[in-house]
Amino acid sequence: MHLIKNKNLCLLLTLFLFIGLVSTAFRSKTRIENRSGIVKVALDTTKTDKETGLVTDPNLYMVKAQCTSCHSSKLIIANRFTRDGWKQKIRWMQANHNLWDLGETEKQVLDYLEKHYAPTATAARRKPLNDIKWYKLEEQ
Numbered sequence: 406m407h408l409i410k411n412k413n414l415c416l417l418l419t420l421f422l423f424i425g426l427v428s429t430a431f432r433s434k435t436r437i438e439n440r441s442g443i444v445k446v447a448l449d450t451t452k453t454d455k456e457t458g459l460v461t462d463p464n465l466y467m468v469k470a471q472c473t474s475c476h477s478s479k480l481i482i483a484n485r486f487t488r489d490g491w492k493q494k495i496r497w498m499q500a501n502h503n504l505w506d507l508g509e510t511e512k513q514v515l516d517y518l519e520k521h522y523a524p525t526a527t528a529a530r531r532k533p534l535n536d537i538k539w540y541k542l543e544e545q
C-alpha cells in the first residue's frame with residue numbers, strides 16, 4: 406500500500422466501507438419489510454357492516470332480514486361452514502328453533518354465507534399419494 410501511506414487512514418477507510426455496506430444491507434431489508442407491510446394493509450380491507458359486523462355484500466340485506474332477528478350476528482361470524490353445512494344449520498334451526506321456510510331467499514342467504522363464511526384452509530397439505538408401489542421388507 407504505497408498510495409495510502411498512513412496505516413490509520415487505511416484502517417479508517419476500510420471501516421467506512423464496512424459501515425456503508427452494513428447500512429445498505431439493513432436499509433434494503435427494511436424497504437422489503439415496508440413493501441410487504443403495505444401489501445398486508447391492502448389485503449385487509451374487507452368492509453364490514455357497522456350494525457352487525459358481517460361482511461358487506463349486495464346480499465347482506467337479506468341475511469340481516471332472515472338471520473339476525475332471533476340471535477346476534479356473532480353466531481354467524483364465529484362459524485365457518487360449506488354451503489351444504491350452512492344449509493344443514495338452517496334445516497336444524499327450522500326443525501328445532503322455529504326458523505321459517507326461507508323460500509326463494511334461501512339461495513341469496515346461502516350464496517352470501519358460502520362466499521364470506523366458508524371454511525378457510527389453515528395449512529397447506531400435500532396431495533394424497535397415489536400410485537404407490539409397496540415392497541416387502543426382506544429379513545437379512
Ligand code: HEC
Nearest residue numbers: 471472473474475476480481484495498502503504505514
Ligand atoms: C327463528 C329464530 C332464528 C332465526 C331467524 C335464525 N336462527 Fe340461527 N339459531 C336460532 C337458535 C335458537 C339457535 C341456538 C342458539 C344457541 O344455541 O344459543 C341458533 C343458532 C345458530 C347458529 C349456531 C349453531 C351452532 O351450531 O352453534 C348459527 C351459525 C346460526 N344460528 C345461523 C343462523 C343463520 C345463518 C340464520 C339465517 C338463515 C339464522 N341463524 C336465523 C334461531 C334462529
